[in-house]
Amino acid sequence: xxxxxxxxxxxxxxxxxxxxxxxxxxxxxxxxxxxxxxxxxxxxxxxxxxxxxxxxxxxxxxxxxxxxxxxxxxxxxxxxxxxxxxxxxxxxxxxxxxxxxxxxxxxxxxxxxxxxxxxxxxxxxxxxxxxxxxxxxxxxxxxxxxxxxxxxxxxxxxxxxxxxxxxxxxxxxxxxxxxxxxxxxxxxxxxxxxxxxxxxxx
Amino acid sequence: xxxxxxxxxxxxxxxxxxxxxxxxxxxxxxxxxxxxxxxxxxxxxxxxxxxxxxxxxxxxxxxxxxxxxxxxxxxxxxxxxxxxxxxxxxxxxxxxxxxxxxxxxxxxxxxxxxxxxxxxxxxxxxxxxxxxxxxxxxxxxxxxxxxxxxxxxxxxxxxxxxxxxxxxxxxxxxxxxxxxxxxxxxxxxxxxxxxxxxxxxxxxxxxxxxxxxxxxxxxxxxxxxxxxxxxxxxxxxxxxxxxxxxx
Amino acid sequence: xxxxxxxxxxxxxxxxxxxxxxxxxxxxxxxxxxxxxxxxxxxxxxxxxxxxxxxxxxxxxxxxxxxxxxxxxxxxxxxxxxxxxxxxxxxxxxxxxxxxxxxxxxxxxxxxxxxxxxxxxxxxxxxxxxxxxxxxxxxxxxxxxxxxxxxxxxxxxxxxxxxxxxxxxxxxxxxxxxxxxxxxxxxxxxxxxxxxxxxxxxxxxxxxxxxxxxxxxxxxxxxxxxxxxxxxxxxxxxxxxxxxxx
Numbered sequence: 001x002x003x004x005x006x007x008x009x010x011x012x013x014x015x016x017x018x019x020x021x022x023x024x025x026x027x028x029x030x031x032x033x034x035x036x037x038x039x040x041x042x043x044x045x046x047x048x049x050x051x052x053x054x055x056x057x058x059x060x061x062x063x064x065x066x067x068x069x070x071x072x073x074x075x076x077x078x079x080x081x082x083x084x085x086x087x088x089x090x091x092x093x094x095x096x097x098x099x100x101x102x103x104x105x106x107x108x109x110x111x112x113x114x115x116x117x118x119x120x121x122x123x124x125x126x127x128x129x130x131x132x133x134x135x136x137x138x139x140x141x142x143x144x145x146x147x148x149x150x151x152x153x154x155x156x157x158x159x160x161x162x163x164x165x166x167x168x169x170x171x172x173x174x175x176x177x178x179x180x181x182x183x184x185x186x187x188x189x190x191x192x193x194x195x196x197x198x199x200x201x202x
Numbered sequence: 203x204x205x206x207x208x209x210x211x212x213x214x215x216x217x218x219x220x221x222x223x224x225x226x227x228x229x230x231x232x233x234x235x236x237x238x239x240x241x242x243x244x245x246x247x248x249x250x251x252x253x254x255x256x257x258x259x260x261x262x263x264x265x266x267x268x269x270x271x272x273x274x275x276x277x278x279x280x281x282x283x284x285x286x287x288x289x290x291x292x293x294x295x296x297x298x299x300x301x302x303x304x305x306x307x308x309x310x311x312x313x314x315x316x317x318x319x320x321x322x323x324x325x326x327x328x329x330x331x332x333x334x335x336x337x338x339x340x341x342x343x344x345x346x347x348x349x350x351x352x353x354x355x356x357x358x359x360x361x362x363x364x365x366x367x368x369x370x371x372x373x374x375x376x377x378x379x380x381x382x383x384x385x386x387x388x389x390x391x392x393x394x395x396x397x398x399x400x401x402x403x404x405x406x407x408x409x410x411x412x413x414x415x416x417x418x419x420x421x422x423x424x425x426x427x428x429x430x431x432x433x434x435x436x437x438x439x440x441x442x443x444x445x446x447x448x449x
Numbered sequence: 450x451x452x453x454x455x456x457x458x459x460x461x462x463x464x465x466x467x468x469x470x471x472x473x474x475x476x477x478x479x480x481x482x483x484x485x486x487x488x489x490x491x492x493x494x495x496x497x498x499x500x501x502x503x504x505x506x507x508x509x510x511x512x513x514x515x516x517x518x519x520x521x522x523x524x525x526x527x528x529x530x531x532x533x534x535x536x537x538x539x540x541x542x543x544x545x546x547x548x549x550x551x552x553x554x555x556x557x558x559x560x561x562x563x564x565x566x567x568x569x570x571x572x573x574x575x576x577x578x579x580x581x582x583x584x585x586x587x588x589x590x591x592x593x594x595x596x597x598x599x600x601x602x603x604x605x606x607x608x609x610x611x612x613x614x615x616x617x618x619x620x621x622x623x624x625x626x627x628x629x630x631x632x633x634x635x636x637x638x639x640x641x642x643x644x645x646x647x648x649x650x651x652x653x654x655x656x657x658x659x660x661x662x663x664x665x666x667x668x669x670x671x672x673x674x675x676x677x678x679x680x681x682x683x684x685x686x687x688x689x690x691x692x693x694x695x
Contacts, residue, residue: 014343020496020670021491021492021495021496021670021674022492022570023492024491024492024495025488025489025490025491025492025575028488028491029488075224075225075227075228075547075551076221076224076547077569078543078546078547078550078569078572079217079220079221079224079540079543079544079547082539082540082542082543082572082573083536083539083540086535086536086539087536090535112535115535115539115573115578116573116575116578117573118492118570118573118574118575120573121569121570121572121573122492122569122570122573125569125570129367129368129565130344168682169685169692170681170682170683170684170685170686170692171678171681171682171685172692174485174488174681175678175681175682175685176678178674178675178677178678178681179674179675179678181674182671182672182674182675182678185669185670185671185674186669186671189669189671192342192424208530209530209532209533212528212529212530212533212537213530213533213536213537216537216540216541217540220540220541220543220544223544223548224544224547224548224551227547227548227551227552228551231551231552231554231555234555234556235551235554235555235558238554238555238556238558239558241558242558242559242562370669373665373668379620421665
C-alpha cells in the first residue's frame with residue numbers, strides 16, 4: 001500500500017517538474033519534438049528507478065551512523081550520489097549501445113545530459129530529507145521518473161502544436177515554453193486535492 | 203592517450219584529495235554548525251514567548267539568545283506518564299548530550315507512545331512561570347512542528363511558534379512566515395468550561411468558539427488541519443505531566 | 450547544456466585583463482545570458498527566488514562554484530583522462546559544493562535551512578557543467594575563472610530580478626530575513642522599522658491601514674516561469690539577434 005501511495009504522490013501530486021521544477025534544463029531543451037522527448041523520458045525513468053535504491057543503500061548502510069563505519073560521513077553524500085548517478089548513466093549508455101544501436105543513435109546525445117538532470121540528484125536528496133524506507137524509495141524513483149516522463153511528453157506535444165500559432169516573434173520558442181510550463185504547473189496544482197492514502201485504500 | 207592504469211590512479215588520487223579536504227573542513231566546522239543548529243532551535247522556542255521578551259527574537263544576537271536560555275529558562279524532560287526523567291534516561295533514549303534540549307521530536311514520534319519522552323522548557327519572567335511544550339505533526343507535504351507556551355494553569359496559551367520542512371511558500375509556509383498566524387493563538391485555552399480537554403483548532407471561514415478556535419490560512423486547508431491535529435494530539439501527550447504538576 | 454555547447458576557444462597571448470577578458474565578464478550578462486539564452490540552471494532560479502536575500506546568497510554560492518570549478522578543471526584539463534571526464538568534473542563540482550554547504554551551515558544556519566536541498570542541486574546546476582564542458586576544458590585557467598565569474602553574475606542578475614518582483618508583489622516586503630540595515634519595505638506595525646510599511650497603521654500609507662494585499666500567485670514557484678518568460682520577451686525585443694526563428 002505504501003508503494004502505491006508514494007508512487008501516486010511522486011508521479012502526480014508532487015511531480016518533479018511541475019511542482020518542484022527539477023530537471024528543467026533538459027526538459028526545456030529536449031522538448032521540441034515528441035519522439036526525442038519520449039526517449040529521454042524513458043531513460044529518466046530508468047536511471048531514476050535504478051539510482052534511487054542504490055543511493056538509499058549507500059545513505060543508510062555506508063554514510064549513516066548506523067552504517068558499516070559507525071561514523072557520520074554525510075558530508076560525502078553529494079560526491080557518492082553523483083558518482084553513482086554518473087556511473088549508472090554510463091552503464092545505461094553502454095548497455096543500450098550494445099543491444100540496440102538504433103535506440104542509441106536516437107538517444108545518444110541525451111544520455112550524458114541525464115547525469116546533470118537535477119531531477120535525478122534532487123530525487124535522491126528528497127529521499128534523504130523525507131526519510132523514506134527502501135520500498136518507498138523504489139516507489140519514489142519509479143513514480144518520480146514516470147511523472148517526469150509525463151511532463152516532458154505533454155509539453156513536447158503542446159510545443160509541436162504551438163508551431164502553428166501566431167506567437168509574437170520575441171516570445172517564440174523558449175519564452176513560450178516557459179509560460180506554457182507555468183500554466184501546466186498551475187494545472188497540476190489542482191491534483192493536490194488527491195488524498196493518496198484514500199486511493200491506496202487505507 | 204591515457205591508459206587504464208593512469209585513469210584509475212588519477213581518479214583515486216582525485217577522490218582521496220577531495221575526501222581529505224572535505225573531512226578536514228567537516229570536522230573543523232562541526233562544533234560551530236552544531237551550535238548554530240541549537241541556537242536556531244532556541245530562537246524558535248523563545249519566539250513562542252515573544253510577548254514576554256523585551257526584544258524581537260529575530261533582532262537578538264546569538265549571545266543574547268543563549269543568555270536568556272541560561273538565565274531564564276529551565277529545561278526538563280518528561281515521560282509519557284508525566285514523570286520528570288533523569289539525564290541518564292535521556293542518554294538511554296538515544297541522545298548523547300543527555301539534556302532535554304537534545305530530544306528530537308522526530309525520533310520520538312516513531313517510538314511507541316508509552317516509551318516517548320518530551321522536552322519541557324520553563325521560562326520565568328516577572329516571577330511568573332511559563333511552560334513551553336514541543337509538538338510535531340504532518341502538514342501537506344512533510345512534517346510540521348511547533349512550540350506552544352502555556353501559563354502555569356496549564357490552560358491559557360501565551361504564544362506559539364511553528365516551523366515546517368517543505369510547505370508551499372505563501373500558503374502552508376505561512377504558519378512560520380506570517381507572525382500574525384502564531385499570534386492568533388495567544389490567550390486561547392486548552393480546556394473548556396467543564397474542564398474537558400478540547401485543544402485549539404484551526405478553522406476555515408469564521409471562528410465560532412473564540413476560546414478554542416483560530417482562523418486558518420486561506421488556500422492551505424491541509425496544513426491548517428495538520429496544525430489542528432498536531433496540537434490536539436501533541437498537547438494531549440503532555441496531559442499526564444499537567445495533571446502531576448497541578449497536583 | 451542546451452543550445453550553446455559549442456567550444457569557445459580564446460586566442461592566446463593577450464594582456465592579463467584586456468578586451469577579451471572584459472568580454473568574458475560582460476557577455477553572459479546580455480548576449481549569452483545563462484538563463485535566458487543558454488537555458489542553463491533553471492531549477493534553482495525557480496525554486497529559491499521567493500525571497501531576495503536567499504537568492505543573493507544562492508547567486509554568490511553559484512558564482513563561487515562556477516568560477517573555482519572552472520579554474521580547477523582548467524588547471525587539470527590536460528591531465529584528465531577522456532573516459533572519465535564527466536565523473537572527474539562532477540567530483541570537482543561536488544567537492545566545491547560541499548565546501549559551500551559546510552561553510553553556510555556553520556556561519557549562516559538560517560539561510561542554509563531555507564535553501565536546504567537547493568544547495569546540493571548546485572552540483573547539477575547545468576551552468577556549472579555546461580561552462581566546464583564548453584569553456585574550461587579548452588581554455589587557460591585565468592580566462593576560465595573570469596568566464597565562471599561572468600556566468601555566475603549573469604545568472605545571479607536574473608535571479609535577483611525575479612526575486613525582487615516575487616517578494617515585492619507576493620509578500621509586500623524586500624530583503625526579508627536579511628540583516629536589519631536592509632529592511633526597506635516590510636509588514637510591520639512599528640513606526641520607523643521599515644522605510645515603507647505595507648501592513649502598517651502608521652507611516653506611508655497609514656490612512657488605509659494595512660494597505661497591501663499579497664498576490665499569492667507571485668509566491669508560487671510557477672510565478673518565476675511567467676517572469677522568466679516575460680524577461681525573455683523584453684530581452685529579445687531589444688536584442689533582435691536572439692529571436693528564435695524556428
